[in-house]
Amino acid sequence: MYSQTITPAFYDTDSLGHINNTRVPQWFEGARNELFRIFTPDLDVKKWQLIMARIEVDYLGELFYGRDVEVRTYVCKIGNSSFTVLQEAWQDGKLNAKGKAFMVRYDFANGRAQSLTDEQKGMLGVHFKEDV
Amino acid sequence: MYSQTITPAFYDTDSLGHINNTRVPQWFEGARNELFRIFTPDLDVKKWQLIMARIEVDYLGELFYGRDVEVRTYVCKIGNSSFTVLQEAWQDGKLNAKGKAFMVRYDFANGRAQSLTDEQKGMLGVHFKEDV
Amino acid sequence: MYSQTITPAFYDTDSLGHINNTRVPQWFEGARNELFRIFTPDLDVKKWQLIMARIEVDYLGELFYGRDVEVRTYVCKIGNSSFTVLQEAWQDGKLNAKGKAFMVRYDFANGRAQSLTDEQKGMLGVHFKEDV
Amino acid sequence: MYSQTITPAFYDTDSLGHINNTRVPQWFEGARNELFRIFTPDLDVKKWQLIMARIEVDYLGELFYGRDVEVRTYVCKIGNSSFTVLQEAWQDGKLNAKGKAFMVRYDFANGRAQSLTDEQKGMLGVHFKEDV
Numbered sequence: 440m441y442s443q444t445i446t447p448a449f450y451d452t453d454s455l456g457h458i459n460n461t462r463v464p465q466w467f468e469g470a471r472n473e474l475f476r477i478f479t480p481d482l483d484v485k486k487w488q489l490i491m492a493r494i495e496v497d498y499l500g501e502l503f504y505g506r507d508v509e510v511r512t513y514v515c516k517i518g519n520s521s522f523t524v525l526q527e528a529w530q531d532g533k534l535n536a537k538g539k540a541f542m543v544r545y546d547f548a549n550g551r552a553q554s555l556t557d558e559q560k561g562m563l564g565v566h567f568k569e570d571v
Numbered sequence: 572m573y574s575q576t577i578t579p580a581f582y583d584t585d586s587l588g589h590i591n592n593t594r595v596p597q598w599f600e601g602a603r604n605e606l607f608r609i610f611t612p613d614l615d616v617k618k619w620q621l622i623m624a625r626i627e628v629d630y631l632g633e634l635f636y637g638r639d640v641e642v643r644t645y646v647c648k649i650g651n652s653s654f655t656v657l658q659e660a661w662q663d664g665k666l667n668a669k670g671k672a673f674m675v676r677y678d679f680a681n682g683r684a685q686s687l688t689d690e691q692k693g694m695l696g697v698h699f700k701e702d703v
Numbered sequence: 704m705y706s707q708t709i710t711p712a713f714y715d716t717d718s719l720g721h722i723n724n725t726r727v728p729q730w731f732e733g734a735r736n737e738l739f740r741i742f743t744p745d746l747d748v749k750k751w752q753l754i755m756a757r758i759e760v761d762y763l764g765e766l767f768y769g770r771d772v773e774v775r776t777y778v779c780k781i782g783n784s785s786f787t788v789l790q791e792a793w794q795d796g797k798l799n800a801k802g803k804a805f806m807v808r809y810d811f812a813n814g815r816a817q818s819l820t821d822e823q824k825g826m827l828g829v830h831f832k833e834d835v
Numbered sequence: 836m837y838s839q840t841i842t843p844a845f846y847d848t849d850s851l852g853h854i855n856n857t858r859v860p861q862w863f864e865g866a867r868n869e870l871f872r873i874f875t876p877d878l879d880v881k882k883w884q885l886i887m888a889r890i891e892v893d894y895l896g897e898l899f900y901g902r903d904v905e906v907r908t909y910v911c912k913i914g915n916s917s918f919t920v921l922q923e924a925w926q927d928g929k930l931n932a933k934g935k936a937f938m939v940r941y942d943f944a945n946g947r948a949q950s951l952t953d954e955q956k957g958m959l960g961v962h963f964k965e966d967v
Contacts, residue, residue: 580732581732581733582733584748600714601712603713613769637745
């Protein structure tokens, strides 16, 4: 598991008085930074290897401004050239949002999906958590 | 169908040279404005009736800065107190992103889901499109 | 003058019930698109010629969700290699935000400022408005 | 001085391969959280006392994805009902963006500016730095 602590900013809120739903996919992308380093250790975009195929977010409760949020990042599925990231946003001891990101290892030069290496599969596997 | 034309801004891009994936849920929320008026005609948040339960976005192709994007908004399922919005982002005649938003009619004063009225169901039904 | 109409989205608001101040520089950047075409007609970033040196925004009144905003874009100063964009956000017939963006024509290959051509100065001049 | 460490996210970048200029006012707003607690210790928006009158940002160098950014927050001017926040974004030991936020203590119930209390002036003064 990767853990990232987010201190919500005022602009993360909306006029319903809570964190706007569209900020959650952004927080989740930010929290995938360390996982991206498996593919591009220095995060240099010129060596980027990933594309985003799909996201899902379940809003289980409200997130609020004024208290920190912990984003926990796991890997719940490892395929041949793709894998699924499972992410959770916790605040006040409560799981308030849960998401998945379906990512594909991609060869930008040749414009096609590329198999994950065994080393990459191993490094992703360290963060495995079953999606229940 | 509701149609909204979006002119991508420079800040919508990311360093892969295309529109960042996290902007799509924001564009889709913006494009639900007219649908929100079914519940709150003047969009006054004090009379708000909706909460977001879940989103899904499939990234089918890249969206780019420099040309307009059309977001088409439909309703693909109408339940008792909830409904599903189906949205598509088109650019250069190509469907590049497709999403769903699962929304619930909510009674904020009493903190619980609330049945859709027949009138609301009828107005949502005008925008019905089967999800294939 | 360039004019762009913005339909505020729910995520543009914050919990004070109005448009968050940090959205205004983003709307203003979006509204500079047509001005960017003076330098890069097809908006292809590989041919980009501009860098941002400074922004200023005065918040004169509140902007709200639910009604369109018109962003008016002018040029208030044209220098040798730089120029200043003057922008205004109008809603309900009222000027609610006013900003300036100080931009520099830049030669990215050689890493230095570059003089504006006479043609560029002429095209910028079409949109001139004195800053009062 | 308040110090906040920001780990740039992929969506903070733009297609010029650096952090987009419009993200800086957002990072700066996020970094004002602790200063906001002088006025509203629990950050409850119902007790909010501040409005934003003006921002300025100077972009002195590029900020990049892949390395942390430190935002340093000072107060450079304390008036009767207003004060000016001075903020700096540092990366790799270099000051790359500098901004000011002109904020006013505001009585939302009565719709007018309100004098800073001596206690508030004292707490702001702890973070004083001259603007040079």
